[in-house]
Amino acid sequence: MSVYMGVFSVRTTYLKVYRASRIQTYSSRFRRLHSHTGPDTQRPSFGISFDIDGVLIRGGKAIGGSPQALRRLYGDDGTLKIPYIFLTNGGGVPESKRASELSELLGVQISPLQVVQGHSPFRDLVSRFGNDLIVAVGKGEPAKVMLEYGFKNVLSIDEYASFFKGIDPLSRYKNWAFKQNNEIMKNMNELDFSYNVNSDAVKGTFIVSDPVDWGRDIQVLCDILSCGGLPGKEKGHQPALYFASDDLLYQAEFPAERLGMGAFRIALENIFNSVNGIPLQYTSYGKPNPSVFKNAESVLMQVASTLNGNPDHAGGRTEKENKFRTIYMIGDNPAVDIKGATKAGYPWFSILIRTGVFKGKDNHPEYPADMVVENVEEAVEYILKKEAF
Ligand SMILES: [Mg+2]
Numbered sequence: 001m002s003v004y005m006g007v008f009s010v011r012t013t014y015l016k017v018y019r020a021s022r023i024q025t026y027s028s029r030f031r032r033l034h035s036h037t038g039p040d041t042q043r044p045s046f047g048i049s050f051d052i053d054g055v056l057i058r059g060g061k062a063i064g065g066s067p068q069a070l071r072r073l074y075g076d077d078g079t080l081k082i083p084y085i086f087l088t089n090g091g092g093v094p095e096s097k098r099a100s101e102l103s104e105l106l107g108v109q110i111s112p113l114q115v116v117q118g119h120s121p122f123r124d125l126v127s128r129f130g131n132d133l134i135v136a137v138g139k140g141e142p143a144k145v146m147l148e149y150g151f152k153n154v155l156s157i158d159e160y161a162s163f164f165k166g167i168d169p170l171s172r173y174k175n176w177a178f179k180q181n182n183e184i185m186k187n188m189n190e191l192d193f194s195y196n197v198n199s200d201a202v203k204g205t206f207i208v209s210d211p212v213d214w215g216r217d218i219q220v221l222c223d224i225l226s227c228g229g230l231p232g233k234e235k236g237h238q239p240a241l242y243f244a245s246d247d248l249l250y251q252a253e254f255p256a257e258r259l260g261m262g263a264f265r266i267a268l269e270n271i272f273n274s275v276n277g278i279p280l281q282y283t284s285y286g287k288p289n290p291s292v293f294k295n296a297e298s299v300l301m302q303v304a305s306t307l308n309g310n311p312d313h314a315g316g317r318t319e320k321e322n323k324f325r326t327i328y329m330i331g332d333n334p335a336v337d338i339k340g341a342t343k344a345g346y347p348w349f350s351i352l353i354r355t356g357v358f359k360g361k362d363n364h365p366e367y368p369a370d371m372v373v374e375n376v377e378e379a380v381e382y383i384l385k386k387e388a389f
Pocket residue numbers: 051052053054055251331332333356
């Protein structure tokens with residue numbers, strides 16, 4: 001059973017904490033990178049939100065003229081002219097690392113403030129789970145992501161599983177797992193970890209990015225979630241479970257779409273429910289959730305306020321004057337990017353492109369976008385023409 005209400009109950013805190021911590025942490029560095037002294041009137045009344053996979057990048061390579069498209073948002077001197085952010089359901093690495101990877105790949109200077117990933121809202125759960133034992137799941141560096149957000153006692157699911165002999169009866173058939181396990185044990189010896197996993201219960205489980213070993217991860221998560229956070233013990237109250245996104249499919253290197261975190265959620269939920277006879281409780285973040293778009297608007301406003309080198313006064317404008325007349329969402333996935341922007345309503349304007357999940361000739365029948373173009377370069381061209389910028 002989906003507990004979407006949970007998302008809304010944390011929304012107020014989410015926005016407040018974002019403003020108070022994340023944005024201010026990055027804004028001074030961002031100001032140094034992007035400040036210029038142009039007149040205040042030059043600040044555009046629109047902003048752009050780019051999905052990443054299938055829009056700017058596919059299979060680790062830039063697509064659709066994305067480096068050229070982004071360069072148009074900067075002045076000749078390399079300072080940012082037009083406020084934009086990346087709004088992705090993907091993740092697995094800290095925002096700071098993603099920003100430098102994107103800068104390298106796309107050839108422009110990107111700040112961590114501009115990177116909003118599926119798991120970015122997890123940082124607002126630090127007040128609830130900051131000192132508890134939690135388990136982070138997914139590709140990349142899920143535990144590092146959570147540690148950077150301020151959670152103090154995080155184990156990746158690889159590390160956690162390594163404490164329980166025989167928890168994955170198939171591990172001996174997984175050739176890759178031997179090498180991985182040796183590395184994990186080495187890291188664990190260096191880790192200052194004071195918990196006893198046999199008596200200290202896991203309080204929260206976080207699916208940070210796409211799980212790598214579905215079979216093992218579903219087994220271990222079922223153990224944690226069925227037995228009150230203590231695998232192998234008696235059945236007990238289900239610990240909290242959060243998903244960074246709920247995408248059923250996404251477009252990667254392979255011609256046909258791949259199974260995303262939403263597919264993993266369906267698998268875990270069905271198995272948990274069949275085994276336990278009670279519905280799995282969870283909260284999913286990510287697009288198309290309206291709270292993601294609300295937050296994106298507030299992050300974009302912060303980016304915009306740094307353009308004139310004065311983030312505290314935002315050019316002397318009131319908050320109302322600061323609001324965008326239009327925010328463009330450029331995405332490849334109708335059910336995620338376009339549905340989300342449409343649900344978010346004013347001031348969002350959706351642009352669907354054909355370099356990823358969507359490949360149709362006309363608009364998408366179920367989630368039609370405000371505009372359909374070929375690729376991201378055409379999308380940016382359209383925006384700049386329309387805004388006469
Ligand atoms: Mg995409």
